[in-house]
Amino acid sequence: MAYASFADLLLAAQTAGSLGEAVVALECDESGASRASVLARLESSLSVMEDAVARGLAGDAHSRSGMTGGDAKLVSEKGPCLAGDTFSEAVAGALAVAEVNAAMGRIVAAPTGGASGVLPGVLLATAARLSAPREQVVLALAASGGIGGIIAAKATLSGAAGGCQAEIGSAAAMAAAAVVELAGGTPQQAGHAASIALQGQMGLVCDPIGGLVEVPCVARNATGAAVALAAAEMALAGVTFPVPLDEVVSAMGSVGRSLPPSLRETALGGLATTPTGKRLAAEPAQH
Amino acid sequence: MAQQRSVFDIIGPVMIGPSSSHTAGAVRLGELARAIFGGQPVTADIVLHGSFASTGTGHGTDLALVAGLLGMAPDDPRIPDAFAEAAEAGLAVAFTTDDLGEVHPNTARLVLHASDGREMLVQGCSVGGGDVVVTRIGEFEVAVSGDLPVLVVAHRDQPGVIAGVTAVLAAEGVNVASMEVSRERRGASALMIIETDNPVAESSLDELRKVAGVTGVRTVPAV
Numbered sequence: 203m204a205y206a207s208f209a210d211l212l213l214a215a216q217t218a219g220s221l222g223e224a225v226v227a228l229e230c231d232e233s234g235a236s237r238a239s240v241l242a243r244l245e246s247s248l249s250v251m252e253d254a255v256a257r258g259l260a261g262d263a264h265s266r267s268g269m270t271g272g273d274a275k276l277v278s279e280k281g282p283c284l285a286g287d288t289f290s291e292a293v294a295g296a297l298a299v300a301e302v303n304a305a306m307g308r309i310v311a312a313p314t315g316g317a318s319g320v321l322p323g324v325l326l327a328t329a330a331r332l333s334a335p336r337e338q339v340v341l342a343l344a345a346s347g348g349i350g351g352i353i354a355a356k357a358t359l360s361g362a363a364g365g366c367q368a369e370i371g372s373a374a375a376m377a378a379a380a381v382v383e384l385a386g387g388t389p390q391q392a393g394h395a396a397s398i399a400l401q402g403q404m405g406l407v408c409d410p411i412g413g414l415v416e417v418p419c420v421a422r423n424a425t426g427a428a429v430a431l432a433a434a435e436m437a438l439a440g441v442t443f444p445v446p447l448d449e450v451v452s453a454m455g456s457v458g459r460s461l462p463p464s465l466r467e468t469a470l471g472g473l474a475t476t477p478t479g480k481r482l483a484a485e486p487a488q489h
Numbered sequence: 490m491a492q493q494r495s496v497f498d499i500i501g502p503v504m505i506g507p508s509s510s511h512t513a514g515a516v517r518l519g520e521l522a523r524a525i526f527g528g529q530p531v532t533a534d535i536v537l538h539g540s541f542a543s544t545g546t547g548h549g550t551d552l553a554l555v556a557g558l559l560g561m562a563p564d565d566p567r568i569p570d571a572f573a574e575a576a577e578a579g580l581a582v583a584f585t586t587d588d589l590g591e592v593h594p595n596t597a598r599l600v601l602h603a604s605d606g607r608e609m610l611v612q613g614c615s616v617g618g619g620d621v622v623v624t625r626i627g628e629f630e631v632a633v634s635g636d637l638p639v640l641v642v643a644h645r646d647q648p649g650v651i652a653g654v655t656a657v658l659a660a661e662g663v664n665v666a667s668m669e670v671s672r673e674r675r676g677a678s679a680l681m682i683i684e685t686d687n688p689v690a691e692s693s694l695d696e697l698r699k700v701a702g703v704t705g706v707r708t709v710p711a712v
Binding site: 204225226229232233240243244246247250265266267302303304305306307308309310311312313314315316318321343344346347348350351354355359360362376412413414415416469 | 494495496497498499500501502503504505506507508509512513540543544546547548549552564566568569617618619
């Protein structure tokens with residue numbers, strides 16, 4: 203079992219040294235696998251993420267419907283237009299993986315397929331900026347898994363159950379905590395970063411055009427990455443969030459249950475039912 | 490069917506996109522159907538229901554099901570080319586959509602045929618995050634998740650068959666995680682679905698086939 207609360211994870215991190223180490227230690231205990239084999243498996247997931255970023259940035263990942271593909275390349279080639287390198291790279295990376303996902307490419311669900319771009323976008327751009335050793339990046343990935351496990355236990359990671367806040371919101375919280383730890387922040391700061399990222403997307407609805415994981419999902423991976431970086435920036439500077447992460451997560455779950463079914467992955471509301479949304483949904487696939 | 494939540498359930502699975510339920514889960518359903526059928530069929534008539542019917546094409550659910558029938562795993566890069574792979578492998582597929590009634594929105598019904606005319610119906614649903622449940626085999630209601638190896642035993646409904654089967658498993662040191670027995674009607678054909686903690690050895694299968702009343706035995710690996 204994963205940690206059931208951030209309070210539990212924080213306690214374990216005191217002994218283990220970091221959130222990532224605490225997650226790896228529990229995984230070893232539960233599965234009987236060695237530390238080396240758990241790290242190796244996480245490292246192979248990291249490689250799949252890197253490959254997906256590279257493929258998306260190359261621009262050849264177009265979805266079957268023709269609605270998505272090519273934006274990651276655009277941002278990567280034109281950027282940074284306004285923001286810094288790390289921010290622009292994170293946005294491009296998030297778009298890249300989300301486009302590869304929509305194009306039936308190989309990705310790591312993190313925590314879901316629809317939200318698979320946020321974590322690689324933010325984590326890999328940050329790792330590049332910090333020239334972080336590979337094992338530290340793998341441990342940051344483990345830390346993000348710990349945060350995701352808590353959200354799964356206390357709320358939900360499913361857009362159908364809790365709206366987009368449960369998918370992109372959770373991914374942003376996971377990514378924010380991961381990069382705070384990677385940048386040398388404390389476990390407490392990582393928790394504040396996750397809280398800030400999640401509160402920033404509280405109430406976000408799941409309204410996919412045509413019911414497909416394309417529009418707005420691909421763009422939302424990029425905006426989710428931006429939220430994650432903003433949250434990490436604040437937490438690393440010492441900004442705290444007054445509501446503890448466990449309570450923020452419970453609030454997100456409660457908001458998710460209050461969302462009408464039309465805004466939970468049914469394509470019956472939000473952008474899906476705009477005139478353009480309906481027109482795009484009715485058009486035959488171009489690919 | 491207990492779900493263990495490991496860090497790899499959150500950072501993972503590694504899969505072909507776009508959807509863990511509509512794509513990765515559909516591959517696993519196809520894999521399970523192939524294993525339950527006992528190999529690759531020559532034709533597959535597939536009915537998509539609910540959300541599988543309305544958004545399945547956009548999510549590649551059709552390709553994913555066929556990929557699974559061909560024995561591919563959810564992260565196989567050939568999944569987008571599954572139709573071409575099927576044609577090459579001699580598997581003819583036909584898709585229709587229908588309302589299958591009060592079932593999970595992500596449900597598919599696969600009617601599979603072997604070259605000798607043997608036919609089998611396998612129905613299942615994708616319940617989220619890549620988790621699936623096979624809910625029907627032929628006329629029998631079942632619940633097979635693919636999380637553990639499964640032993641499928643077709644038999645006649647008569648006293649002593651269950652004891653005979655479990656005796657063989659006990660002798661082999663195979664631990665039963667769950668067991669489900671159903672029958673068409675009293676004294677007619679019946680089906681045992683046994684989830685085991687470890688796979689059943691080939692030698693035990695021969696012993697199981699010798700149990701009085703047993704008419705067929707098949708193992709379905711965890712997928």
